Amino acid sequence: MLLDFTDFGASWTSACLSIFCVFTFSVFLYGWHPITWWRLRNIPGPRGRWLMGNLPEIIPAGPHEVYSQWAQKYGKVFKYFAGAQPVVVINDAEMARLVSLRLSTRPQARNPATLMPPKEAAFQRNGLFSTNDKEYHRSMKHAWLPVFNSASLEISSKEMNIGAERLAAVLTKFAKQGKEVNIWRQFGYMTMDVVGTTAFGVELRTQEGEKGLNSEEAERLVWAAQTIFATSSVKASIYTQPGALMPFLDPLMRVLARYFPDAGLRTAMKARHILRSTVADLVRETREREAAGVVTAAKATEPGAAPTVGEARKRARGVQPGSFLNLMINSKHEASGRAVTNDEATAQAFTFLLAGYETTASALAFTIYTLAKHPEKTEKLIQEIDSVGRNASIGPAELARMPYLDACLKESMRLYPPGHITPRQPINEDFTVKGYSIPKGTWIHMPIFTLQRSEEYYSKPLEFIPERWVEGTPEETALNKKVPGSWMAFGEGTRSCVGQRFALQEAKITLARLFQRFTFRLSPGQEDEAGLQLQSFFTLGPKEGIFVTPVLRTEE
């Protein structure tokens, strides 16, 4: 009997056609996320585009701007889609605080690390910021805390004064030539210097024209840290982007990324490798020396344990006694008593450097910006600083006598919070807050930038009025409604910023040391926010920088 190939061909074609139609319909349906939409139907929000969701609105302007507009249109709680990812935004101080206190898991950022081999990805998750393992997080946070106790902060205040003095030397050159400087960038070099020394006990000496003993190693570390920061977004590699729209493509992207990495991914991996291997070498050498009885590691909690700058200069390599890394490698997990591994210690030092460098630089740059726009407030601040000591080194005792400095920084961080969103994600079960049911997997964003500029919590919310933070002033009573959760620049709850005391001390010492010597003239065109241009991807910062001309006070 002969086979009828005409029939077979027809049924084959119709089968293919059916598969194609089902596939196309599924992709079409998938692009509207109908199930998630249905589950979030009681929360209003903008209708996004097919597959892309609201990314086309969010990406160009940045969440800080778009959230403010959507809050006006949809109210305090709204939803949107970042590609396939549902996001619920909570723009209510009380609720935001409640969520931060009750939920302790954070979404994993989609960046090149998402595509890296499992070992590398696991290393990334070991950092205090990224981990969602509750027990491990508790244990690690406990291990971090001694670096921020009063004795350690007294010690690090010396490094901070040195960092500020080096910066002042750089700014003096600009002042003498009457030239403008991108103060944001300079603060970046300085904070990198300070966190680098604190984290590793290795002098990075990143500020202009400086060469430390460890300069080659330091330069590699600085390049690596800056590159990791610059490549920490979904835009860094072509392979991270498809998964933002269709997460089921991630396994395929991981394979492609492994065999055909693009330039963005290669750079990101190189930077991570440098940072990781440099730190791992430092840790290994120190462990070997300790085993041989050459160095007895001191604890950071012991006053005077941190190296003086002179000492640090003499040491070419190894983890310095008193540094954060030294503290980490001598720590044990609280519950199990297990020693912290090299990889865990390295991941913490890595986190310390990344979390502590750009945030503090932006907070400083925005404070210079707001003060430069308000000479009368600068004048008041200078009077306070001079009354404590015009050329004096500044430590915790001096800072305690500068309430107006504290108020200026707090007010500037209200208007320009570098950590502009506190994110959370219910991972294992749905989450309910004040009658809103939020399905597990949804990202929850507390938009600190929008909250801190709300008329509901502050009168004249867009004006820079430091007095609203000074106890006993009429402004404090009239302009600050003191609603819990309305100032959350360092977050709230178990995941709040571990480096808050360190960051505030560093910022205040730097500001005091600079205003002892300079005032700052804002370059034209930045007077309003349209001229300033903010960017808010990972953190909130100025897009290009903040440009000022330092003016030596003796020449005023």
Ligand code: HEM
């Ligand atoms: C002005 C500077 C800084 C700002 C504005 C800032 C802001 C923040 C914010 C908003 C969070 C998230 C809080 C939450 O989710 O509730 C955070 C977390 C964190 N910050 Fe900072 N930070 C600053 C400086 C630093 C410094 C200097 C360090 C380290 C030395 C640091 C280390 C961390 C770490 C490790 C976390 C994660 C904590 C955890 O998950 O338990 N930050 N920071």
